[in-house]
Amino acid sequence: xxxxxxxxxxxxxxxxxxxxxxxxxxxxxxxxxxxxxxxxxxxxxxxxxxxxxxxxxxxxxxxxxxxxxxxxxxxxxxxxxxxxxxxxxxxxxxxxxxxxxxxxxxxxxxxxxxxxxxxxxxxxxxxxxxxxxxxxxxxxxxxxxxxxxxxxxxxxxxxxxxxxxxxxxxxxxxxxxxxxxxxxxxxxxxxxxxxxxxxxxxxxxxxxxxxxxxxxxxxxxxxxxxxxxxxxxxxxxxxxxxxxxxxxxxxxxxxxxxxxxxxxxxxxxxxxxxxxxxxxxxxxxxxxxxxxxxxxxxxxxxxxxxxxxxxxxx
Numbered sequence: 001x002x003x004x005x006x007x008x009x010x011x012x013x014x015x016x017x018x019x020x021x022x023x024x025x026x027x028x029x030x031x032x033x034x035x036x037x038x039x040x041x042x043x044x045x046x047x048x049x050x051x052x053x054x055x056x057x058x059x060x061x062x063x064x065x066x067x068x069x070x071x072x073x074x075x076x077x078x079x080x081x082x083x084x085x086x087x088x089x090x091x092x093x094x095x096x097x098x099x100x101x102x103x104x105x106x107x108x109x110x111x112x113x114x115x116x117x118x119x120x121x122x123x124x125x126x127x128x129x130x131x132x133x134x135x136x137x138x139x140x141x142x143x144x145x146x147x148x149x150x151x152x153x154x155x156x157x158x159x160x161x162x163x164x165x166x167x168x169x170x171x172x173x174x175x176x177x178x179x180x181x182x183x184x185x186x187x188x189x190x191x192x193x194x195x196x197x198x199x200x201x202x203x204x205x206x207x208x209x210x211x212x213x214x215x216x217x218x219x220x221x222x223x224x225x226x227x228x229x230x231x232x233x234x235x236x237x238x239x240x241x242x243x244x245x246x247x248x249x250x251x252x253x254x255x256x257x258x259x260x261x262x263x264x265x266x267x268x269x270x271x272x273x274x275x276x277x278x279x280x281x282x283x284x285x286x287x288x289x290x291x292x293x294x295x296x297x298x299x300x301x302x303x304x305x306x307x308x309x310x311x312x313x314x
């Protein structure tokens with residue numbers, strides 16, 4: 001590091017990283033907030049000076065973690081530090097906001113898979129089966145306590161619950177993907193405005209009303225539907241793959257549907273609280289409303305509803 005300014009930035013970023021790590025470890029309530037800011041110093045370094053400077057900061061942060069804590073809890077800051085380096089370097093390369101979300105999500109997925117493999121192979125602990133076992137124990141206790149007042153046959157209830165639990169186990173890949181994307185999105189939403197305040201040239205998000213999914217999603221969705229109609233044997237890799245792809249496609253179509261709602265509200269000059277309220281209602285009341293939103297997304301992709309809305313306006 002020959003650049004004096006780069007040295008100063010590196011020192012300040014490292015001190016900030018140490019402070020955030022210390023807050024995360026020693027102040028439990030503050031850690032709920034501070035952990036989301038851990039990527040920020042390394043994002044700043046990578047965005048200003050490139051990946052080499054960020055890796056130096058990463059190494060110093062990892063060394064501080066070894067000194068502060070030797071438990072598995074130290075893996076959490078490393079997760080966010082890795083994300084910070086990758087997102088910052090994507091900013092350095094002048095990538096778009098969606099490209100940042102993509103590389104951040106892929107980074108999170110890779111790190112989570114490594115963590116899962118370490119947990120199973122080294123520590124002989126499988127988080128998926130552990131969660132399933134804990135939920136089963138909780139369910140058995142609840143059924144035992146509520147059995148005298150339950151009108152439904154408890155054996156039938158247990159069978160239904162076991163079926164749902166099996167589905168959750170099959171959906172472990174899509175849960176991992178949703179967690180990875182959510183973490184990358186939250187960190188980006190927090191960090192990009194802060195970096196902008198520090199005079200870093202960061203990309204801006206396309207307004208949600210302008211989000212558009214690829215039209216090919218409809219064809220993939222139809223293929224998955226047809227495969228489901230012909231029947232796929234349970235507990236096979238193909239069944240697990242189709243189930244996860246179906247859930248991912250439903251999420252993408254729901255996003256397309258919500259984007260259309262926001263677009264229509266913008267065109268009609270409705271207050272922003274109107275589409276936000278509809279989004280909250282769909283999230284709270286669930287299945288039926290979400291199905292309607294997905295249908296809107298399918299129609300929008302297939303028949304270009306936005307163009308028709310524009311024509312009506314004109």
